[in-house]
Amino acid sequence: MNVHMPEGADRSVPTEAAGRGRAPSIRDVARVAGVSHQTVSRVLNEHPSLRDSTKQRVLEVMEELQYRPNRAARALVTARSRTIGVLTTRSDQYGPASSIRAIEEAAREAEYLVLTSSVTSTGRDALREALAHLVEQSVEGLVIIAPQQRVVEAISELSVDIPYVTMQSTGLLDDTVPSVDQIGGARLATRHLIELGHRDIYHLAGPQDWIEAEARMRGFLDEMGAQEVPTTAPILGDWSAEFGYYAGREMLRIRDFTAIFSSNDQMALGLIHAIHEAGLSVPGDVSVVGFDDIPEAAHFWPPLTTVRQDFAELGRRCIARLLEGLTGDSERYSGIIAPELVVRKSTAPPRR
């Protein structure tokens, strides 16, 4: 880490008129260019009726004075902040992080800023506070990446009065809105195991409260039902490799299964760890399927069969959808994003 502080005190701008320490305003530019402040404003806003010569002159003066539009002033008068807020939990996870990044890029393209507020606890108060924090910054819209049922409830209770998008991608809500088909993805994974010949399949699910966890679980159960394979109750985890490991150890004490479908890649990793530690092999003794396809999944040992979902695309569409509402256009974005089964080496027919 390294720090840089500008001199500040003796800025010693020599002949420049502005002087007062404040940055040049459109009025300064106007004076130097010999036009009115409004003309400068028009240049900024690309007003159609402007003589080219005038426009050029103003632009030159702007460059010369190093003029930068004052966002606060603009926001004040237009009552638009051109800022959207992102509320997120677990922003250090691969999925959310990718989405946030995509959101940020998409927003920047539309000349919006992104204000992130990540919250550690999912308690109602923490949420309320984070939300209030964002709203008070007068964001124009909100993206909520906190895919837990209780968060969604808390949000609707708090009656946010600005447009918001929640990134709960079950794939079963109305399809006028983009989302990743979690249920379909889970069915893909489950079907893959069944088609390999597995009948004793466990599901290591995500936390009870999480919408995506629920959707994947549902996909699992649906597919098992559709194929008439008897099912055992899913185990509820917390997404962490740590949990996957301990769950795996526990499960192996009984070992009445030949395959596990884990609700995300991290837990699958922990699972594989536990299986190896017990002296068993993947996929020889147990097949494992994950979900997400994090970049590392291809290099797990064995490389993980998993379901890929495009977080970045989801983030982009979220912003598109939100901005479209903001700007008044109502062209519908639609279509669910189809996840994709990536078959690697962690699955094989059951031994017999």
Next chain:
Amino acid sequence: MNVHMPEGADRSVPTEAAGRGRAPSIRDVARVAGVSHQTVSRVLNEHPSLRDSTKQRVLEVMEELQYRPNRAARALVTARSRTIGVLTTRSDQYGPASSIRAIEEAAREAEYLVLTSSVTSTGRDALREALAHLVEQSVEGLVIIAPQQRVVEAISELSVDIPYVTMQSTGLLDDTVPSVDQIGGARLATRHLIELGHRDIYHLAGPQDWIEAEARMRGFLDEMGAQEVPTTAPILGDWSAEFGYYAGREMLRIRDFTAIFSSNDQMALGLIHAIHEAGLSVPGDVSVVGFDDIPEAAHFWPPLTTVRQDFAELGRRCIARLLEGLTGDSERYSGIIAPELVVRKSTAPPRR
């Protein structure tokens, strides 16, 4: 994903005076409370000379009208945005993401906002643009998490005239500033391998341009030198598991080493993948040490010996340092953050 748009058109606020669609201002509050707008302003700024009864009344009216201070107006007149910008590359990686999160929390605590701008390319133009973007939002300070030499150069060339902190943690710059001792961490890892009895040790480094990669490489070379172990030239990677995998395959064609120190955990994972694929064992045939201690590292197979660095702490200190400069206090934060060697199962004495 799910979208919510407020009615907007027929908001139908019943008797409220404000009406006009605009949010209530301090003048509205003042009118209702029967005081001047300045008194309301004083309540907001916790001015000392205010009668308790007055203050109370104003606060009640604020609550009643759902008054929210207008950030833009305040920023306009004070010329302070209470916003800091974060410029980052690869924000989807564990390290940067953790730091960003910590930065965001620390900033929020100090009632600052965080504006993130992540940049994919490290080309000078992309950097200039991202930087300009942030500066134009009139951020008061900048944290730059883009630990590449060329970024640092580009930044200093662009002559940013606001305070900024670059998160380049070599551990050798002046110690009045917090940073993680990368060199020390790398020496720890290297010494561990040497003490186990390894003599033929390779180093899979990060990209040439990255300051941290350079520091770790230097730590490796320093320690090897100090212990008088002959060294081969490090291999330059790109931090990805993918690269680690291909590098590993290449290296195994010669196989004149018994241990590898990888500059991060992801590459170590790829390395292990390649080693396993070649039918060799870790740590039996090759010992591997990583760097970072990402949460998954404990569940790699075998669990990875690595060097833990506290990204969150680094982020916090960064903000502390920046804000301290901003607010004028100049109490020095100091002390480098010591990384810690975490010995797991991927290292053992060389076979013989």
Next chain:
DNA sequence: CTCGGGCATGTGCACGTTCACATGCCGCGT
């Protein structure tokens, strides 16, 4: 020639807040 209309530009105000200064009041020292 006159008048209307569009183009290029200017004028003044509004946005919501803080700052500098002004005001009235009360109590205390002389």
Next chain:
DNA sequence: ACGCGGCATGTGAACGTGCACATGCCCGAG
């Protein structure tokens, strides 16, 4: 009794920008 200082509050201006409206000009139709 008078004045002075500090407290509680009020008044007006400023911050930088965009909007509504006004202005002057030129060109073409009648």
